[in-house]
Amino acid sequence: MATASLKAEPRKEKGKGVARKLRAAGQVPGVIYGHGREPVSLTVNAREFDRLAERVRITSTVIELALEGRTARTLIRELQRDPIKRSVLHIDFQELVAGEKIVVSVPLRFVGTAVGVKNDGGILEEVIHQVDVRVDPANIPDHIDVDVTDLTIGHGLHVSDLKLPAGVEVQQDPEQTVAIVSAPKAEEEAAPAAEGAVAAPEAAAEPELIRKPKAGEEEGEEQES
Numbered sequence: 001m002a003t004a005s006l007k008a009e010p011r012k013e014k015g016k017g018v019a020r021k022l023r024a025a026g027q028v029p030g031v032i033y034g035h036g037r038e039p040v041s042l043t044v045n046a047r048e049f050d051r052l053a054e055r056v057r058i059t060s061t062v063i064e065l066a067l068e069g070r071t072a073r074t075l076i077r078e079l080q081r082d083p084i085k086r087s088v089l090h091i092d093f094q095e096l097v098a099g100e101k102i103v104v105s106v107p108l109r110f111v112g113t114a115v116g117v118k119n120d121g122g123i124l125e126e127v128i129h130q131v132d133v134r135v136d137p138a139n140i141p142d143h144i145d146v147d148v149t150d151l152t153i154g155h156g157l158h159v160s161d162l163k164l165p166a167g168v169e170v171q172q173d174p175e176q177t178v179a180i181v182s183a184p185k186a187e188e189e190a191a192p193a194a195e196g197a198v199a200a201p202e203a204a205a206e207p208e209l210i211r212k213p214k215a216g217e218e219e220g221e222e223q224e225s
Contacts, residue, residue, distance in 0.1 A: 034095030096137035112149035116181035122153040132171040156180030
């Protein structure tokens with residue numbers, strides 16, 4: 001389980017004008033909520049948060065948030081950024097309670113070299129790069145290993161094939177493909193043109209476009225709590 005520390009200060013004033021002043025002063029408004037506590041408005045230092053975000057995976061790292069003389073173990077549940085400047089506008093922290101399971105995204109780490117790639121020139125396609133799991137906060141894994149060594153051409157791994165740590169329950173469709181080895185693309189060799197003949201131009205191969213969702217939180221409307 002990855003952890004990191006961050007300092008926060010309580011704030012009483014709210015509203016868009018207050019939030020703008022805070023951001024201009026290098027602070028990011030936010031809120032902490034969780035089981036058995038009322039939501040508390042707070043601020044964190046923007047520069048310190050940016051440095052933290054460069055070091056850890058924000059969506060699955062437990063943040064030990066120092067606030068009002070006590071430290072709360074939290075997860076970032078919503079992170080709003082300016083769509084142009086990419087600066088952080090607002091952060092929602094959820095306080096964690098031992099024994100109370102939560103749902104969190106955990107990255108996949110692909111290990112090994114697929115036999116279909118090594119021996120037959122196949123192409124390994126990593127279809128997804130994280131999974132949602134339900135787990136006790138004390139047992140959040142840093143990552144889940146995906147061993148692709150035995151994959152041959154035309155075969156893949158599904159969510160149901162993942163080897164999960166004890167106490168970790170995957171929340172996604174068990175039939176969802178995680179990785180697959182595809183056959184190599186055949187290289188077309190142009191036949192030599194007869195002397196004096198004009199060779200017909202070959203059709204340009206269409207490049208394969210694989211889209212994957214961006215990592216991190218979804219952007220929403222600016223929150224001013």
